[in-house]
Amino acid sequence: MTLNKTIAALTLLLLIGGYLIYKVFFVPSEMSAAKRNTENNAASYMVLESQNIVVGKDIDQGYYDVKALDNEAVFAGEKMHKNAVLHADPSYMNEKFSIKGEFEFKPSEFKKVVKKNQKLIMKDPGYYVVGTEIPAGNYVLSRTTDTVRVFVDIKDETQTESLQTIQWEIGEKVKKPIVLNLKKGYNVYIDKTGKDEFISNEGDLILEVKEQE
Structure with missing residues (x-):
């Protein structure tokens, strides 16, 4: 083996070894x-x-x-x-x-939810954490359209049980304000589906600020 090939082989081994060390010691095996x-x-x-x-x-x-x-x-x-x-x-x-x-x-980059005139605009279904994407505080929940089915599940830091769930069917009118007390560390899951049972990004969920920490 020539000197150049030896150096190339050693360099490759070092790169592979460094990557494995990074994956084992620096990338967490548990997600929180x-x-x-x-x-x-x-x-x-x-x-x-x-x-x-x-x-x-x-x-x-x-x-x-x-x-x-x-x-x-x-x-x-x-x-x-x-x-x-x-x-x-x-x-x-x-x-x-x-x-x-x-x-x-x-x-995911976990950017803060867009806020306009004391209202948080939540468009995409998925998983959110209070204190990261959503500021802790008290909110009134509403939606901008009744053409999609909405399910919201709120859990504490342990994620062992639901603290509050909200479900609105297609065409359902909201009869009274839905108040959410969101504390730092709470997990908020949002599901939106259309009549065809496909996940939908149509319409927004609105969190209107009542009191923010």
């Missing part, structure tokens, strides 16, 4: 919503098409904004139209799921 942030998110950008996926093999574990790039795509059993997005969907090590159609897996 309480500690999630852009820096700790081990997810990697990928575009994948119709396949069975094993987390840790086909994609890295982490939190992803999952976007359908095809019409009538299916993500882990959930039907999605083209350009529909799931926010901060968690993919845990060794988890298995399948996709049909083409999807973009983009590492």
Whole structure:
């Protein structure tokens, strides 16, 4: 083996060794919503098409904004139209799921929800954490359209049981204000589906500030 080939081989071994050390010692094996942030998110950008996926093999574990790039795509059993997005969907090590159609897996950045005139505008279904994307405080929940079915599930830091759930059917009129007391660390899951049972990004959920911490 020539000197150049020896140097190249050693360089490759060092790179591989460094990557493995990073994955073992610096990428957390356990994911925690309480500690999630852009820096700790081990997810990697990928575009994948119709396949069975094993987390840790086909994609890295982490939190992803999952976007359908095809019409009538299916993500882990959930039907999605083209350009529909799931926010901060968690993919845990060794988890298995399948996709049909083409999807973009983009590492979540956990940006604060858009705020206009004391109202938080929540468009994408998915997973949110109070204190990160949503400021802690008291809010009145409403929606901008009744053409989609809405389900909201609020859990504390342990995520062991639901503290509050809200469900609005298509066409249902909200008879009284829905007040949410969101404390730092709470987890908020939002699901929106249309008449066709596809995940929908149509319309917004509105959190109107009553009192903010």
